[in-house]
Amino acid sequence: MFLAETNPLNSSELIFPALECIHITGFAVLVGTIGIVDFRLLGLGMRRQSAAEVAKDLAPWTLFGLVLMLFSGPLMFSSDPDMYYLNRSFQIKMILLLLAIIFNYTIHRRVALKGASPPRNALVACVSIALWVGVVFGGIFIAFI
Amino acid sequence: MPLLSFCQWVQSTGFFTALRGSWYVYPIIMSTHLAGIALFGGMILATDLRLLGVAMRRRPVADVVGQLRPLKWVGLLIVATCGILMLGSKAEEYYYNAFFRTKLVILAMIGVHALVFRSSVYRRAAEFDEAGKIPGRAKLAAALSLVLWTCMVIAGRGIGYIEPPLNKIHAQAPWPEPPLTAQCRR
Numbered sequence: 433m434f435l436a437e438t439n440p441l442n443s444s445e446l447i448f449p450a451l452e453c454i455h456i457t458g459f460a461v462l463v464g465t466i467g468i469v470d471f472r473l474l475g476l477g478m479r480r481q482s483a484a485e486v487a488k489d490l491a492p493w494t495l496f497g498l499v500l501m502l503f504s505g506p507l508m509f510s511s512d513p514d515m516y517y518l519n520r521s522f523q524i525k526m527i528l529l530l531l532a533i534i535f536n537y538t539i540h541r542r543v544a545l546k547g548a549s550p551p552r553n554a555l556v557a558c559v560s561i562a563l564w565v566g567v568v569f570g571g572i573f574i575a576f577i
Numbered sequence: 578m579p580l581l582s583f584c585q586w587v588q589s590t591g592f593f594t595a596l597r598g599s600w601y602v603y604p605i606i607m608s609t610h611l612a613g614i615a616l617f618g619g620m621i622l623a624t625d626l627r628l629l630g631v632a633m634r635r636r637p638v639a640d641v642v643g644q645l646r647p648l649k650w651v652g653l654l655i656v657a658t659c660g661i662l663m664l665g666s667k668a669e670e671y672y673y674n675a676f677f678r679t680k681l682v683i684l685a686m687i688g689v690h691a692l693v694f695r696s697s698v699y700r701r702a703a704e705f706d707e708a709g710k711i712p713g714r715a716k717l718a719a720a721l722s723l724v725l726w727t728c729m730v731i732a733g734r735g736i737g738y739i740e741p742p743l744n745k746i747h748a749q750a751p752w753p754e755p756p757l758t759a760q761c762r763r
Contacts, residue, residue: 449738453731456614460730463612464619468645477648480640489633490623565612572608576600 441511448511455504462497463564465490466536469544473557483553487544498533521577525570532563584668597666610659614730617652620645621726628698628719630711638711639702646699673742676735683728690725694718 441447471477472486509516516522543556587593596602626632627641664671671677698718705711 449734452734456611456730456734457618457727459611459615460618461622463615464617464622467616467619468623471648478640478644480644481636485636489636493622493626493632561616564615565608568612568615569605569608572604572611576604 439510441507448508451504451508454500455508458497458500458504459568460497462494462501463568465494465497466540466560466564469540470557470560473544473553475550475554483543483547484545487541494536516574519574519577521570521573525567525574528563528566528570532560532567535560535563581669581672584672587665588668590665593665593668596662603663603666606659606662610656610663613652613656613659617649617656618726618730620649620652621722624649625719625723628711628715630716637703637706639706642699642702667741669746670741671736673745674736674739676732676739680729680732680736683725683732687722687725687729690718690721 441451468478468490469483469487472479472481472483478486540556540560543553547553548556588597596606623632624642624645627634627636627638633641664677694714698715705715
């Protein structure tokens with residue numbers, strides 16, 4: 433399964449781009465829904481709702497996006513594991529991804545649901561956006577280094 | 578063809594030549610394009626899913642549509658700016674690229690979608706809240722929006738899979754023209 437030559441994913445040249453499209457749509461769901469909570473924490477959108485309301489409404493969709501990513505991402509990895517494993521951008525992306533997921537389901541969730549002081553809300557939102565944007569940058573740079 | 582020569586001129590300008598020549602500027606623009614898609618696409622998704630009645634159901638439609646609109650415009654500005662920068666740096670390749678042409682057609686359809694549904698759906702969100710029911714045309718608008726934007730992603734990703742027609746492209750010939758003397762000898 434995890435040998436590039438014998439992997440059935442590599443039998444058709446359409447499978448990988450299809451996975452990429454699922455991956456892009458998936459991160460729009462995942463990062464987009466987290467982003468709406470972040471913009472609320474920054475006071476830039478959805479101000480008639482509380483951050484807790486926005487976070488609760490969107491949590492199932494964030495999870496749905498995460499499932500799409502954890503489905504398409506590892507399959508793409510399996511198409512050429514040696515390349516990804518050794519790719520510096522991929523390594524950084526995986527570290528940022530791990531941090532982003534942990535941050536999202538610990539500090540980010542607590543602050544969104546329970547609230548904190550405005551500067552603290554803003555700091556958490558900025559860290560969240562920075563981590564997820566970092567993951568996107570890490571993904572794109574895989575193909576360029 | 579005037580459009581083709583315009584594309585060649587655009588990518589030959591100093592700005593776009595420098596952009597194309599740097600190994601890291603192009604991927605930074607592409608990453609920003611995709612990060613914008615993530616943030617901006619998520620807002621489109623939230624709006625459409627609310628209109629379809631499957632997400633944020635406890636919040637008024639008008640609140641979701643109205644409060645995300647300015648942020649969506651900012652997102653569109655970021656995504657479009659990065660898109661134009663990428664287009665300009667490889668304008669001649671994009672001119673021949675079937676996926677890019679498809680993407681422009683879808684973009685035009687998104688424009689038409691906005692013109693058709695802005696007054697009948699998006700500006701009337703408050704009426705849906707008063708009526709307590711989302712009409713069929715609003716659900717149609719939301720479903721079409723999801724389909725069109727998903728097609729934008731697919732067409733966008735497809736652009737990178739088409740090999741540039743190097744036999745037609747001369748602004749960026751892969752090997753230099755043979756010297757004139759060699760041509761004469763032949």
